[in-house]
Amino acid sequence: MKCKSISLSFSVRFFALQRKILFDRTQVLETQCRMIFEAKYKPKSEICRLFVLFILIFETFYSCKEVGDPNPYAPVLTKTALSQSEYYVGLEQNVLISRIFNLDEESKNYINELNRIDGFDESPSQVNDFEKFRSVLAQALNSFEDPVRSLLLKKLIRIYVCENLGGSAVSGIVRDSDNPIGGFVILDANTLNRKANEWISYKESSTFQKGSLKIKIKIESEEQNTQTNALRYILLHEFGHILSETEKIGPSFFASKRSFANFDFYKEVWKSEKVSYLDENIFSLRPKLRFYSESFALDPNWKQIYPVLAETPFPTLYSATNADDFFADSFVSYVHVILDKKAWELEILENNKSIYKMENGIRKDSLLKQRKIIERIIRP
Structure with missing residues (x-):
């Protein structure tokens, strides 16, 4: 009273x-x-x-x-049963492998709705050899150590696997009433087709038209260059999206309009989800870059992309695509490079000869504020 x-x-x-x-x-x-x-x-x-x-x-x-960019995904997230804590059972189990499931009707409908909004024709199906994929995914999950493992146990509520997703992975948020408590990830089993270095090199190259230049990225040693570690990296990125919601790093994915203006992680970097403060005078080619599109020529433009990227607050090119992926890729970069002390090296080759090299930029001075925010999440 x-x-x-x-x-x-x-x-x-x-x-x-x-x-x-x-x-x-x-x-x-x-x-x-x-x-x-x-x-x-x-x-x-x-x-x-x-x-x-x-x-x-x-x-x-x-x-x-309400200010901000229209959010076409809000109705999908709001209406799906996957977003409600009541849909899940056994969350008290401290075994991550118990949270791996084959595609069900609800998760299939969720992906179909996302693909409809994004203009994709794919419709997912269950994995035929589910136990094989589950075993490889379990290895990826078991490779995590504290403090990341504790975060996963607390907030990664379910992992679905499927085929024909329309991409490598998608994620979603689980709420108890209106309070975000964690999330789920849906993975395409076809990600098993590539090892870690080959997968991330393919992903980076998917932005550009085929030409004389090649992009090669190394995130694992030869001994650790496995399909399991490719899955591990993908999981960390998707988990970053979940943390963004539960830790209130950015605007809610459930909001009909989303504005990034008042969130510290994005200040002086992002005006909105897809517009950066750096677009006009510093990184003018950034808005033209689209992953999985092969729509942009690398050969005549690489000097206006990667050397410029190295001078921006973006740790990777993928983190420069939009504000949401700026956090998710900063998070995976922090865990991979700083916490796990693993390599992340990009190289541009011409006729198999190296003409440019750069590292992941998560250690840059311009990302000091972002590193501190991620550190507070990992070690509260």
């Missing part, structure tokens, strides 16, 4: 102040109205008051509008 009375007292003072501000604003607008129109039109004071009222109503409506 004490808290309620304090809250009520605050509300009374707040609305009294708002009435005073509204009254003062009305007086100012009415005076300005007379000054502007009186000499020529000599309007009656009632007309001026109506004009002032119209301005105030417009200002109030505009200030209360």
Whole structure:
């Protein structure tokens, strides 16, 4: 009762102040109205008051509008049973392998809805050799150590596997009422077709048209260059999206409109989900880059891409595609490079001769604030 009375007292003072501000604003607008129109039109004071009222109503409506980019995925996330904690059982089990499932009807419908929005024709199906994929995925999960393992046990609620996803993986959020408590990941079993270095090199190259230049990325030693570690990297990236929601790093994926303006992780880097502060004067080619599209020529443009990227706050090219992937790829970069002390080296080759090299940029001074935020998540 004490808290309620304090809250009520605050509300009374707040609305009294708002009435005073509204009254003062009305007086100012009415005076300005007379000054502007009186000499020529000599309007009656009632007309001026109506004009002032119209301005105030417009200002109030505009200030209360939800700001940000439209979010077409919000209805899908809201209506799917996958987003509700009641859909899951056995969350108390501390064995990650017990959370791996083959595609079911609900997860299939979820992917189909996402593909419809994104314009993909693929429709997923169950994995025929589920136990084989489950075994490889279990190896990837068991490779994680604390503190990342503890985070996964707490917030990675389910992993679905399928074929014909339309990409490597997608993720989603699980809520208890309206409170995000974790999330789920859906993986395409075809990711097993490539080892770690080959997979990430293919992913990076998917942005560009085929030409004389080649991109090669190394994230694992020869001994550790396995399909399991490719899955491990993919899982970490998708888990980053889940952490973004549960840790309130960015705007909610459930919001009908999403604005990144007031979130520390994105300040001075992202104006909105797809528009960066660096687009005009620093990284002008960034908005043209599209992964899995092979729509951009690397050969004549690489000097305006990778050397420029190295001078920006983006740790990887994929982190520069949009604000959401800026966090997810920063997270996987932090775990992979800083926590696990693994390599991340990109090389551009011409006729099998190296012409440019760069490392993952997660250690850059321009990412100090982002590293501290990720560190607080991993080691609260």
